[in-house]
Amino acid sequence: DQQVKQNSPSLSVQEGRISILNCDYTNSMFDYFLWYKKYPAEGPTFLISISSIKDKNEDGRFTVFLNKSAKHLSLHIVPSQPGDSAVYFCAAIAGNNNDMRFGAGTRLTVKP
């Protein structure tokens, strides 16, 4: 079953605007969340993470928000740049058994 869901397969934004990528999860045992970025023909690269004891983590243009009650997290990219165009995966880890689950990804296209 899909414990981590990214319901939007694609997203298109204009350069300079905000990109918001969403992710929902069902397993309340997940306590660590990560976002990965993947370019075509390459493996995913780590972007940013957040622990369940926090509700926000910021790194430059990237901010991840966690809403535990809603079992929802989002990645904000401000301002968006054409080089951000890639597929973004969210992942969740349950600390009790280190079980890691990924969403299906959202393809972000940033138009110049």
Next chain:
Amino acid sequence: KAGVTQTPRYLIKTRGQQVTLSCSPISGHRSVSWYQQTPGQGLQFLFEYFSETQRNKGNFPGRFSGRQFSNSRSEMNVSTLELGDSALYLCASTTDTDTQYFGPGTRLTVL
């Protein structure tokens, strides 16, 4: 539709042994990628297979190898295991539009 399955889910080996992990992609997906996840290194790309051919390869030693069969199922093999090979090995099957679906992973412990 069944998801990506990986077997076995957990495995314990000793140094010097070899191991074979299996991945069955979602029906209809022709591409299978393998990743190694460790706490210190994060997620690292091993290789990708498409229609029985290795299409991309990450920066891992030759002890790590893989193959894909005509039914798209894939295996990865690690020979002469080292302690540092202990990790979660993830397999992902990919649609033609580059959407990846990950399996639950195989947790390998090398003693």
